[in-house]
Amino acid sequence: MNKHVKITPEIVAEHGLTAEEYERVKRALGREPNITELGIFSVMWSEHCSYKSSRVWLKKLPTKAPWVIQGPGENAGVIDIGDGLAAIFKMESHNHPSFIEPYQGAATGVGGILRDVFTMGARPIANLNALRFGSPDHPKTRHLVSGVVAGIGGYGNCVGVPTIAGECTFHASYNGNILVNAMTVGLAPTDKIFYSAAAGVGNPVVYVGSKTGRDGIHGATMASAEFSDDSEEKRPTVQVGDPFTEKLLIEACLELMASDAIVAIQDMGAAGLTSSSVEMASKGGVGIELVLDHVPQRETHMTAYEMMLSESQERMLMVLKPGSEAKAEAIFKKWDLDFAVIGRITDSGHLVLRHQGAVVADIPLGPLADDAPVYERPWEPTPPPAEVRAADMPAPASLGAALTTLLGTPDLCSKRWIWEQYDHMVMGDTVIRPGGDAALVRVHGTKKGLAVTTDCTPRYCEADPRAGGAQAVAETWRNITATGATPLAITDCMNFGNPQRPRIMGQFAACIEGMAEACRALDYPVVSGNVSLYNETNGKGVQPTPAIGGVGLLADIDKRATIDLKDDGHVLALVGETQGHLGASLYLREIAGREEGAPPSVDLTAERRNGDFVRQAILQGKIKACHDVADGGVLVAVAEMALAGKRGATLKAAPAGIPAHAYFFGEDQARYVLEIAPADLPALEASATAAGVPFAVIGESGGQALTIGSEPPISLGELRHTHESWLPSYMGAA
Amino acid sequence: MRSAVVVFPASNCDRDMMVALEKLTGRPPLKVWHGDANFPEVDLIALPGGFSFGDYLRAGAMAARSPVMREVIARAKKGVAVMGICNGFQVLTEAGLLPGALMRNAALKFVCRDVHLKVEESQSAFTNRYAQGQVIRIPVAHHDGNYFADADTLDRLENEGQVVFRYCDEAGNASMDANPNGSQRNIAGILNERGNVLGMMPHPERLIEPALGGSDGRGFFESLVEALH
Numbered sequence: 023m024n025k026h027v028k029i030t031p032e033i034v035a036e037h038g039l040t041a042e043e044y045e046r047v048k049r050a051l052g053r054e055p056n057i058t059e060l061g062i063f064s065v066m067w068s069e070h071c072s073y074k075s076s077r078v079w080l081k082k083l084p085t086k087a088p089w090v091i092q093g094p095g096e097n098a099g100v101i102d103i104g105d106g107l108a109a110i111f112k113m114e115s116h117n118h119p120s121f122i123e124p125y126q127g128a129a130t131g132v133g134g135i136l137r138d139v140f141t142m143g144a145r146p147i148a149n150l151n152a153l154r155f156g157s158p159d160h161p162k163t164r165h166l167v168s169g170v171v172a173g174i175g176g177y178g179n180c181v182g183v184p185t186i187a188g189e190c191t192f193h194a195s196y197n198g199n200i201l202v203n204a205m206t207v208g209l210a211p212t213d214k215i216f217y218s219a220a221a222g223v224g225n226p227v228v229y230v231g232s233k234t235g236r237d238g239i240h241g242a243t244m245a246s247a248e249f250s251d252d253s254e255e256k257r258p259t260v261q262v263g264d265p266f267t268e269k270l271l272i273e274a275c276l277e278l279m280a281s282d283a284i285v286a287i288q289d290m291g292a293a294g295l296t297s298s299s300v301e302m303a304s305k306g307g308v309g310i311e312l313v314l315d316h317v318p319q320r321e322t323h324m325t326a327y328e329m330m331l332s333e334s335q336e337r338m339l340m341v342l343k344p345g346s347e348a349k350a351e352a353i354f355k356k357w358d359l360d361f362a363v364i365g366r367i368t369d370s371g372h373l374v375l376r377h378q379g380a381v382v383a384d385i386p387l388g389p390l391a392d393d394a395p396v397y398e399r400p401w402e403p404t405p406p407p408a409e410v411r412a413a414d415m416p417a418p419a420s421l422g423a424a425l426t427t428l429l430g431t432p433d434l435c436s437k438r439w440i441w442e443q444y445d446h447m448v449m450g451d452t453v454i455r456p457g458g459d460a461a462l463v464r465v466h467g468t469k470k471g472l473a474v475t476t477d478c479t480p481r482y483c484e485a486d487p488r489a490g491g492a493q494a495v496a497e498t499w500r501n502i503t504a505t506g507a508t509p510l511a512i513t514d515c516m517n518f519g520n521p522q523r524p525r526i527m528g529q530f531a532a533c534i535e536g537m538a539e540a541c542r543a544l545d546y547p548v549v550s551g552n553v554s555l556y557n558e559t560n561g562k563g564v565q566p567t568p569a570i571g572g573v574g575l576l577a578d579i580d581k582r583a584t585i586d587l588k589d590d591g592h593v594l595a596l597v598g599e600t601q602g603h604l605g606a607s608l609y610l611r612e613i614a615g616r617e618e619g620a621p622p623s624v625d626l627t628a629e630r631r632n633g634d635f636v637r638q639a640i641l642q643g644k645i646k647a648c649h650d651v652a653d654g655g656v657l658v659a660v661a662e663m664a665l666a667g668k669r670g671a672t673l674k675a676a677p678a679g680i681p682a683h684a685y686f687f688g689e690d691q692a693r694y695v696l697e698i699a700p701a702d703l704p705a706l707e708a709s710a711t712a713a714g715v716p717f718a719v720i721g722e723s724g725g726q727a728l729t730i731g732s733e734p735p736i737s738l739g740e741l742r743h744t745h746e747s748w749l750p751s752y753m754g755a756a
Numbered sequence: 757m758r759s760a761v762v763v764f765p766a767s768n769c770d771r772d773m774m775v776a777l778e779k780l781t782g783r784p785p786l787k788v789w790h791g792d793a794n795f796p797e798v799d800l801i802a803l804p805g806g807f808s809f810g811d812y813l814r815a816g817a818m819a820a821r822s823p824v825m826r827e828v829i830a831r832a833k834k835g836v837a838v839m840g841i842c843n844g845f846q847v848l849t850e851a852g853l854l855p856g857a858l859m860r861n862a863a864l865k866f867v868c869r870d871v872h873l874k875v876e877e878s879q880s881a882f883t884n885r886y887a888q889g890q891v892i893r894i895p896v897a898h899h900d901g902n903y904f905a906d907a908d909t910l911d912r913l914e915n916e917g918q919v920v921f922r923y924c925d926e927a928g929n930a931s932m933d934a935n936p937n938g939s940q941r942n943i944a945g946i947l948n949e950r951g952n953v954l955g956m957m958p959h960p961e962r963l964i965e966p967a968l969g970g971s972d973g974r975g976f977f978e979s980l981v982e983a984l985h
Contacts, residue, residue: 175866179897180807182768266810269766358765443866445897447962448805450772455969464967579967 027057037064043395050389058327058375058383063390065240065293065331066300069555072394075521076553079534083548084541089510090549091212097138097288098208099549100215101511103575107465108212109472110144113152113205113515113571115554119260120202124169129177129263131204133335136181137289140272141338143216143279144208147449148463149178151188151204152476152515152569156197158432158752163192166200168753173263174204175443180265181272184452185444186461189476192432195484198559203515203552205571207474209465216279218288220306220341220367225285227299227310227365228347230354231271231337234295235320237261238333267336267359274357275338283346290337296330298339299365300373304391309370314377318360326375326382341367401527407485410605410619412684421686422736424613425661425728428654428687430744431612432752439749457666458585459504459650462576471579473507475572479653480565482621485606487529491536491568492624496691498572499544500650503633504694506583506640507574509544514551514570519563521555529566530555536624537568543626546572583640583648587667590724592646593703594671596656598632598693599716602684608653609687622689629692635715636694644706647697656720657686657730659695661741664728670738673721675731686730697723757984759785759800762828764819769805769842769959776961777802780977790822799984800837801828803844805897805959815858815900816846825851837881837984838953842898845945845955854948854955855913856905861898862938868897870969871936873921873944873958874928880947881983882954883920885975891928892972894958896936896944901957903939903946913946921945921956 027033034044037060047055047063055063065071073080085093091108092100098112116131136146151174156163167190178185183206220227238261278284286306288298295317303310314329324332342350347363354361368374373390375383418424428434441456453471454462460475477497483490495512502509514537519526541547557564576582604610605619639645647667651659657673664671676685698706703719710717727735759777763770770787777785777800785802788795808819819825825847832838832853840848848854861867870893875886886892905913913919921944925934930942937957945956960973 172865179866179868179899180766180768180810182766182806264810266766266807266812269768269807269810442869445866445868447868447895447897447959447968448768448772450775450962450968453967 029054029057029060037061038068039064043067046395050386058330059385061327061331062296062383062385065296066390067394070292071297073553074395074397075399075555076516076530077396078398079531082534082538084538085547085549087545087547090547093549094551096217097141099511099513100142101549102212103470106212108210108215109207109573110139110142110210111205111207111513111571111573112138112550113203113513113569114138114552115515115517116202116204117200117517117554117557120170121200123260124166125173125176126260126262128170128173128202130261130335131202132174132177133263133265133268134291135204135206136183136268137291139206139208140275141216141287141289142210143214144210145276146183146206146208147451148207148474149183149185149204150474150476150571152478153188153190154196154201154567155192156200157194158192160197164753170202171440171443177263177265179445181269182448184446184448186446186452186463187456187475190437190440193480193565195565199557199564201517201557201564201567203569205476205513207472207573214279216284216287218286218302218305220286220302220308220310222285222341223308223367223369225341225344225367226347226363227312227367228340228342228350229317229337229362229364230340231359232264232267232334233318233320233360234329234332235334236324236328236332239328239331261333261335263335270357270359271336271338274354274359278350278353281349283342283350285341285343287338287340290339292333294331294333300387300390302339302341303373304387309368309372309387310365311368311374312365314375316362316364318362326377399521399527400524401531402524403528404487404532407618407620410610412602412604412681412688415604415610416614417681417683418613420733421657421682421730422733424683424687425657426736426741426744428608428612428658429661429741430748432748433608434654434658435748436746437749438746439753453579454505454582454584459501462505462579462582464579469578471507471576471582473502473505473574473576475501476569477501478567478569480567481606481617483533483566483568485619485621487532487566488536489621489624490566491533492540492626493621493691494568494570495537495540495546496544496624496626496629497652498570499546500633502572502574503637504583504648504650505576506581506637507576508637509546509572509574511547511549512570512572514548514568516551516553517557517564517567517569518555519558526563533566533568540624540626544630581641581643583645585649585663585666586647587663587669587671587697587723588646590669592723593698593700593719594660594721594723595696595698596693596718596720597636597696597715599628599690600685600688600693601690602680602688603690604684604688607687607689609683622691624691631713632692632694632715635710635713639706644698644702645696646699649695651693651695653689655687655689656695661728663695664738665742665745669723670725670727671721671723672729757781757783757800757981758798759802760788760795760798761785761802761804762788762790762824764790764808764822766810767804767806767808769961772961773802773804773841776964776977780964780974781981788824790819790824793823793827800980801831803840803847805842805844808843808847816843816850819847820850829853832953835950835952839882840955841959841961842957845957846900848953848955853953854946855909856903858900859902859904860900861902866899867936868895869936870895871958872924872926872934874924874930876922877917877920880920880951881980882976883979884982885979889928891924891926893970894960894973895962896958898957901937901939903943905940910940916949918947918949919943920947920954921958
């Protein structure tokens, strides 16, 4: 890109800026920008970096609690987990690149979120993900599943961070725009957390990691636009990951962080050198001057424009204390990483770039960051869906047949094919492996564990975004509770369509309101997050998908509960009220072939009361196995417990007054299935009654089949076969 | 027992190995950087799992040419016990300390799961606390664990008692279904002729306590203490 390019309206439009925004650029500068400056404004004001459409709504989310050390606004959120340790975590999307180039898109998504976490001084201890693919019948789906899973594994396995939990579902709305959300959880001492605000006029600005190439230029802009049929042409904007370098970067950064050399540090993610330098300087209220000739470069003749917009991976920017350059450089040289002093902190309040002896950009920081455009986009509410009455819904040929079908559907089938491609045991602290409600990773060298999960039910969010938003938060809370851990905080990844369409903006707004309500009711604040808009292809948006990543704390991992049935002759009890809600359920979609109805209502008071009861019972050692009830209802929950424990169960017939299929497959919220030794039953029943928690004995564990009332037994072997075979045979047919 | 764990760039099971060695031998191991060819005398050298040098070129190929490996080879030839787990096994074959090669898994995918292993040789320094023919459960986590050697080499390994672990089902049958990666003759771990160098793809250091899902890996470390104390 020649620096003497004349800025035309076409060039402005190619940079994703509106005519109005361009006028604003000129006012900020008091003159016309040059091409480098235009590029910098373009990425900083992109939806991806500026949150210009979402910012007014994000403010509604509760972000505080006594255990929150750092809420949204830093590289990741930080919570106190006691004994001088903090959990640091965030989830982020890499949707657009993963659709174009699934392996590298997903791999660099993992790399990026790892950097967000170790940048704050944390050693990453767990990776998670939330994946949405198009219909299994769509010709691209197989290729995308294969590439995304391999990419997540290829990166995470090499850096040696276990990938321990996640979710993966399919729906035609994602045919042209899959969602790849990656989350990392790390651990750091509370007194050794690193932030991004630059300080100290004259302090050196240091670049470490990989060299800068021409890859990924305009990635942030791509992530802020809709797809059309020619998206394949954007392949060159996808970056290529190098997990080997990332692993070295983690070790080198943590080694340097153990000393006292760093003032501020920030990874170079979307919009690379531009966003890292602008954010660090603007947060610190200082200025920054970079000499681009000193930037380590992988290619020759790179222009200022290219260096500032490159999204080459595995790079970090730091401000060091004066005089500590040599010590820092020695560490990075030991790890064979580039190290270069590329600038200084100034008091100018400007970003100034020099290249080949000339000033090539001089921009006041305010307009780039804090004073970037913010839009209150018009929105319209989602019309309330018609209620679906359970009695009007067709009953299945038999409950057993419906269960077998459901367990073999793409959304409910075992995801073993996926998580066996991830190293989920490296670091030697994985206590609950993938496949249960939440995974549990031990805090190294202690008895404590962090329970972690990702969840969201997009079909609920589409039918009723407010209820769906609340449900997504509540379900992660329930997942964590089911292990015995106390849920502490969430990160969110808001995946929606084009915010310039009022219906989409309405979905976004209502999901936020539902989430905020649930976070408040459950004392479960948002500490970090990411917004991904424009998830549409040819004008059709994805189902609204506010993916939630939850983190909870278990004081003693030996008290944990897992989903597998432990013994024969134990009581199975259902906690929570069952009305038999079939609207927007998987049963309705997969068995009746209908996508309609309102989602189950979310009663946050009941959610909290029931969950607190279950957690307390687990910690008292009275629960042999516990599973929260979600997609597919009670019968699916019991079947999953039976499959995991390799032992069957006998269930009583549905109570009078509720159609059997509604009772067994309804998706009423705030429910758990518990396995209890008979001797513990009376006391638990009494305490449930005292706490006002609905509690019903529904059956007994034992045998090698699942039997419901007077129906013929369903062999576990057959259920297992259906449950385990869908995904491998689908992928094997490639 | 004095032990050392070698750390290559992007080793990632070094900490796990150090934790297991310290816990089960009662003595913290030395951590030896790949560029360091001069490290104190020890009774056991462990090459841990991971992706040394990113698995670029070939898994283990570049690590096998690290300065530290010249010393490891020299000490192995003097009879010092050397073990390579996962990537460490790949390094040992690339360094010529063990015969054969580890190719890409037959299914072409990374695989992380618990597998069953039959202890085929319980007289070694690494396995003396297991019973001959015992079936143990240990996880694998690798992309390139498909053991290959020519038929003569395989016959020789079998005849000389150098096949230490074989993938099998829960009942001990070395079936194809129980083979996670397509290894020839279900071979999971081998010894050199002298019996002081062991390579295996499964990770005994990952299952050493019930909280992690099992303790079958303990016997491996207890054998070393027995043999090298």
